[in-house]
Amino acid sequence: MTDPKKLAIKDFVYDLPEERIAKFPLPERDQSQLLLYRHGQIADHTFTELPQLLPPHTLLVFNDTKVVQARLLMQKETGGLVEIFCLEPVAPHREVQLAMQQTGCSTWKCLVGNNKRWKSGPVKLYFEGGMLQAEREAQQEGHFLIRFTWEPAGLTFAEVLERCGRLPLPPYLNRDLTPDDHTRYQTIYANQKGAVAAPTAGLHFTDRVMEALKAQSIDTAYLTLHVGAGTFKPVKADTMEAHEMHAEQLYITRSVLERLLQQQGDPVIPVGTTSMRSLESIYWLGAKVLAHPDLPLQELHVSQWQAYESINPPAAAEALQALLQFMDNMNTDHLHASTQIIIAPGYTFRMCQGLVTNFHQPESTLLLLVSALIGENWRNVYQHALAHDYRFLSYGDSSLLLP
Template sequence: MKRSDFDYDLPPELIAQHPLAERSGSRLLCLDGASGAVEHRRFHDLLDLLRPDDLLVFNNTRVIPARLWGQKETGGRLEILIERLTGIDTALAHIRSSKSPKPGSRLLLAPAQGAEPGPYSLEVTERVGPLFALRSPEGQPLSEILQVIGHMPLPPYIERADEAEDQNRYQTVYAEREGAVAAPTAGLHFSEAMLAELEERGVERTFVTLHVAAGTFQPVRVDDIEDHPMHAEYVEVGEAACEAVARTRARGGRVIAVGTTAVRCLETASAAAGEPQPYCGDTDIFIYPGYRFRSIDAMVTNFHLPESTLLMLVSAFAGRDTVLAAYREAIAQRYRFFSYGDAMFITPGPQAEGSV
């Protein structure tokens, strides 16, 4: 399939720039992948769409304040976006500057864009493809530096600087495992009160971990999507999550992934045996139409960028034409798009069933 097969026209004013006042106050477009039927609801209505025997699978990654500003010792300004923490005092990062810093150079960090550098710095140790390996001096934990002067790494389509509200709202209420540089945005809609109500109704939940990397925003640049080199992200699927899926299958319930990151976790863990097995390591799984899903019966997800790998994943689940028709309906109904936007509840099309 071609990259252009996943294009659509989105009015820029529909890209949400701020979260709503209430987490669960967003809209919910319900898409039946089998029939293409669309229903317009509110996110809180998800309570009525779930059954007592269902299982929700959440990604419990926690976003780190991964954006840093500073300058080279020679004075050139730069922006650093941590891709992943590789150790207590080391990381891989993207760096934007007029000239790329060389190994051995020192980066002087500032508390804000355009500000004068403070007491913190990083050393460039080597170039790793498009990334730079960084080390903090004298073994100082990099996470401590980020907590003091780091900024929440809002995605590029949010055209504003991060604000105080983003410290809380660009983070799920169940975020626990620190390491992501982008939020698993489908989970942003769940409030503590809604989670409590789901528990009262007998809907089980379990957690997996995928540390979302900055590569999630990298565009597909090749025409033939099968030639796209998928970025790798760190995944953990524990025994508890695997047992929860098995219990759900045994009682006839549905496994519902909250977000494409949870989908990628479960599908990675199911690759060997056809059902989730404990897994810990990187995944570069790329799901696009033609893929047969092993592990999920439905998903909650936000709306995704044109020609993105995430839109391709959703299209594999519910059908490309069906998904794009639903997107056109969402645009006509003035839904809010992307990270701080509205959500979808999707059941599969016939092409998603079975095994690879």
């Protein structure tokens, strides 16, 4: 078995010419190309054909997170600009859902552009009918703690971002926002505000494709993983052992666990790497509460290497039942957890039997995940996509990978 800690990221390189990065979305979402990889064979399709290509009795699992306007261009008293990028909430709530409903003030981990020019004092941003103020509380490794206060204090933080924030496009698009991005960089089923990057595999879905899924008796389920900026974090370490995976917040409802339990024995296929990370994390959370039924809620966390260090992992149904029992014990119908799971060659999939995903950056953890699913054949898939004019990255084309 491959030891994922010893994997060298230089083994996950391919040549991605700049012109192959899709800088803008296609006029119609579902007209993207779809590469089908099934049992080692590759075929070219259009995304509208996805419902016919999925295995019978598939449960397709979506991430319904919604991208928030997390970039803030604040002004110093001298008039200079400071850019603040909200990463995740710290106080009074760490849960994104609660932090978005917070009124009056909130503290967040943030990236700060032009920080050296921000000598002291607060920075401000005026918007129609109100004002947002930001003050640095502390500098931590790789980010700052920023305390936001705003007027009118009755507005929620979600409403403040809606009024004065900017949508954070992926850095590799290297262009300004267009009005189009506000709709096209969200999935049509985006619902839970809190992501700072879109779950891009879902950008291809339209009402027409959703109707076709129903017609093919393909069932759907939704969970929420708030995609963090760490999704773009390049792997700088020589081996994966030295790369720290970013943590992301995960929301799990009783209904999705019950649906996954029903599905055992039939294919579960996630839409996107975030849905796959969520599903596999659900399994490892179940394994954790099975071993520790009295686990405190704040310890509902999947660490980076948990999956590789586990001895005698339980069956998937057992893990799901353990989580449902844990919910009963806690008298709740949903759980808030966090995950740092790294899915890399050497990983054994517990929940997923395939994947719908876009084409990812060289030397990225997302490419490791694809390789974990289809092995060294990822190279053939990517060579085929490059040779057949597929568009790459967030606004690019799609693939259905069935190992």
